[in-house]
Amino acid sequence: MIKTNINLEDMSQKEAIEYLSESVQPEIGAIPAYLLGDPMVYDIEHKKVFLKTWLFIGHESEIPNKNDFITRDVAGYSVIVSRGADGEIRALYNMCTHRGMKLCRADAGNKSSFTCPYHGFNFKNNGDCVGVPLQKDIYGEEFDKSGLGLHKVRIESYKGLMFGTWNDEAESLEDFLGDFKWYIDIFAGRAEMEVIGAPQRFVIHSNWKIGADNFVGDSYHTMVTHGSIVKLGMVPSATYSKKGYQIHTSKGHGLNLGTPNPDFAFPEELKEEYKSNLTNEQYDVLANLKNMIGNIFPNLSFLISHTKVKGQLISNTSVRLWRPVGADKMEVITWLLVEKNASDDWKRRSRESFVLTFSPSGIFEQDDTEVFTDITAAASGTMPLVKQLTYNYTMGLHRTPVEDFIGPGVVFDDKFTEANQRNFYRYWLDLMTT
Amino acid sequence: MSLEKMLATYEFEQWLYAEAKFLDDIDFDSWFSLLHPAISYQMPVRVNKEGMERPDYSLDMFAFDDDIELLKIRVDRLKTDYAWAEIPPSRTRRSVNNVRLLEYVPNDKAVVNSYLTLYRSRSTDIHHDLISGERHDEFTFADGEWKLSKRRFIVDQTTLNTRNLAIFV
DSSP: OOOSSOOGGGSOHHHHHHHHHHHOBGGGTEEEGGGGTOHHHHHHHIIIIITTSOEEEEEGGGSOSTTEEEEEEETTEEEEEEEOTTSOEEEEESSOTTTOOOOOOOSEEEOSEEEOTTTOOEEETTSOEEEOTTHHHHHOTTOOGGGGOOOEEEEEEETTEEEEESOTTOOOHHHHHGGGHHHHHHHHSSSOEEEEEEEEEEEESSOHHHHHHHHHHOOTTHHHHTHHHHHTTSSSOTTGGGSEEEEEOGGGOEEEEEOOOSSOOSOGGGHHHHHHHSOHHHHHHHHTOSEEEEEETTTEEEEEEEEEETTEEEEEEEEEEEEEEETTEEEEEEEEEEETTSOHHHHHHHHHHHHHHHSTTOTTHHHHHHHHHHHHHHHOSSHHHHTTOEEEOOTTTTOOOBSOOSSSSEEESSSOOOHHHHHHHHHHHHHHTO | OOHHHHHHHHHHHHHHHHHHHHHHTTOHHHHHTTEEEEEEEEEEEEOOOSTTOSOOEEEEEEEEEEOHHHHHHHHHHHTSTTOGGGSSOOEEEEEEEEEEEEEEETTTEEEEEEEEEEEEEOTTOSOOEEEEEEEEEEEEEETTEEEEEEEEEEESOSSBOSSOOOSOO
């Protein structure tokens, strides 16, 4: 039974979790609005989701050379990701072990060691503490620095995508991705890929789950939200986004696959490279790909978009992180990926289409962020909880998956269903209530 | 400063004020008419670098990287009924100051730097967005008028505190 006169603030965390398991019902398509605005839900999420799962950090091509580093956020904590002199990638908590000062304030750079601005402790980029000012004089001859190494963060990569986690008990990244790797191969592993430039960053007053929900399965919104793109002739028709497949796997991962495409969306001259990196079945998907929109649980979305810009077809591949910074606020961080062996002209045009469509100024992106902001505002505060406002996620509940698709997962033969969102919230709820 | 340069500085100040007024008044067609067909309109991504390492913006990633055709697409899009990001339009107020004329060849070309402070208010939201930065502009004299042929806007934030750039900088 759903309780009345609910107030999460008066509940213990245990009671709040019980209420979550009663009120969130992905299987019947009932997702309550309070999930998008309640601070208690946000706090539980931080502990049960973001401190437990693998979270995206960046792409290996961002630190190609020895001693290159980037600083990134993992569940609200700054992490230095560095390629050591031995070529190995390590992730270190960006905090001096002596008194806790943040060691490095740059986004990226090249350094073999980091010196704390507070007392000058010096750490090699493998984490070892190698310098303490006036050490012999003030700590004595016998002082042992070996216990002062920086805290290491667990980091693993798949197809160049680096993920970190604070959970030492978490399964391996590859196990976490599971069957979804088949699709990740297509967007991140089809060729040698590289990130162009620095990631774009902007802040939206939106709950992070709205972004994940939008990318994991919502192709339905493109007809209306992105209607202006059709009017400009950049995509063929308003129902363009319906054709294809909706696919999800375990652990909340999911994607929408737009297909078929009469045109090859990628550089023609790289066909051999694609074939050498993909199975025949994966290459078949790639060759017919119109677009690919998905989300790796919890908050890394990816996109391959094929549009006509200035009369010429061009695709761009990007990943985006919906980084929570509050119940009603997130930082959106986007990276553009291109084939390293593509021509300079192709890379330039791919970037041009990315900036035009999916950067902060992007003509797709900007209409989404407007919607995300208003949804969050309407879901915030006590009323949506007390009045038990619930969103309808029943689209496609009557449908059965197809059996003959060449890739893994639960597959529906067009994109207009909400099975992926239900799958996302199912896994989210499992983590929240564990 | 020579009288000629003073007059030219005044002329470009007035040009930039008029541009700000067109944009704040949502008169995109008039704004578009100020642009040179060969314009390069860029806003690089700003980054945090170690110490005084410069430039502290990306040389190969941009929030805007447009030529005249792409700017036309943006203007046309804002006029469709589906450009939700600007329905209703943001109320914006562009303050342009610290205008400095760096190069000036009469009836030919000019290089002008200025500061921009852009206030943005959306809908009933009591919060506002502030976007500030420095413009590096180049002008070309064509058909008896100064047209903007290059703008590079160096924004002051590495993480933009606005939901989108459905507006011009």
